[in-house]
Amino acid sequence: MPKTIDLNLLHALDVLLTERSVTAAARRLGLSPSATSRTLARLRVATGDALLVQAGRSLVTTPYAEQLAERVHILAQETRTVLTPALGQVEPALLDRTFKIRANDGFVTLFAPALVAEIAKAAPLVRLCFVPKPDKDATPLRDGTIDLEIGTTGASAPEMKSQLIFRDRFIGVARKNHPLLGKPVTPQLYAACRHVVASRRGASKGPVDDALRDLGLRREVVAIVPSFLDALNIARNSDLIALVPNSSLDKQAHSLQRFELPVSTPELAISAMWHPRLDSDPGHRWLRQKLMAACKTSS
Incomplete structure (x- = not known):
């Protein structure tokens, strides 16, 4: 008789080869380290290979x-997709x-x-599992490293599915009682200030600089930080x-005051994005519905 194959071993092997750590794999699998070690031993017997070997620690x-x-x-x-209940039959209590959701820290703070x-x-x-968003690379969505991404859509991954969550816009922020805020904020007054900008890539210029340039103006950026929360903290204390x-x-409004920019910048369309193979997955669709509802409640 052909040998019976335990499909749980396939999932365990995937996690072990991804984590390359029995302890980390145990956390993802919901097992104890000793149980995960026994699973690795079974996998070694099944494949006839050591699979993972010690190298120092x-x-x-x-x-x-x-x-x-x-x-x-x-x-x-593919096995998980095949063995997942058909669309409309997911039972959240048993899921x-x-x-894994990739989003910037501002989204996590506001909506998570x-x-x-x-x-x-x-x-x-x-x-x-919320993971950092260092760039807009679509590879993690394509290879299944992440399940959902939050951000603005781009042209680099046209095959991705997306759903608009909310619309946003850029504003200016300064500490309360800042000299700029005692009068109408004109482009000239805004440009004359010193600025902090948030950029994952370390860029100092953006749409607001393009709009100022059209008016013959240029702002002075003296600090570049990786996140909007960092920018807010600097503005609060300077x-x-x-x-x-x-x-x-x-x-994050404590000790801060917002103001409308004196120039026009493009609107921000914040969307949820996912790979087409997950579009009909009932668990994933349920997660997307919950995400939309939570964002609507928190916005």
């Missing part, structure tokens, strides 16, 4: 495991799954509390003017 993959890694990851995803609370109430076995999305100030 770390584990490294064998050449055979390196060859397997990508195929195993794809097969594990046991980890969703409501989303996590709702998910925890409706689906206690679901885990949400005379620098911050440029941030309006939504980022809602829970």
Whole structure:
């Protein structure tokens, strides 16, 4: 008789080859380290290969495991999709799954509390893992490293599905009682201030600079930080003017005052994005619905 194959081993192998750590894999699998070590031993017997071997304090993959890694990851995803209940039959209370969401820290600060609370109430076995967003590279969505991305859509990944969450706009922010705020903020007065900007890539210029340039003006950027929350903290404790999305100030308004920019900048359309293979996945669709509802409640 053909040997019975335990498909749980496929998922475990995918996690072990991704994490390259028994302890980290155990956390993702919801097992103890000793149980995960026993699973690794079973996998070694099943494949006839050591798969992961000790190198100092770390584990490294064998050449055979390196060859397997990508195929195993794809097969594990396809198996999960095949064995997931058909659309409309998901039972949140029984859904046991980890969703990885890539978003900037401003979104996490503003919307994650409501989303996590709702998910925890409706689906206690679901885990949400928010990961940083260093760029707009679509590779993590394509290879399944992340399940959902929050941000502005781009032209680099036209195949991705998306759904508008909310619209935002840039505003100026200064500490309360800042000299700029005692009178109408004109382009000239705004440009004459010193500024802090947020950019993951370290860029100092953006749409507001284009609008000022059309008026023959140029602002002085003296600080560049990786996140809008960092920009707000600097503006709170200095005379620098911050440029941030309006939504980022809602829970950070202490000692700060917003003002409308004296020049026009494009509106921000914040969307949820995902790979087409997850479009009909019932668990993923349920997560998207919960995300939209939480964002609507928190906005």
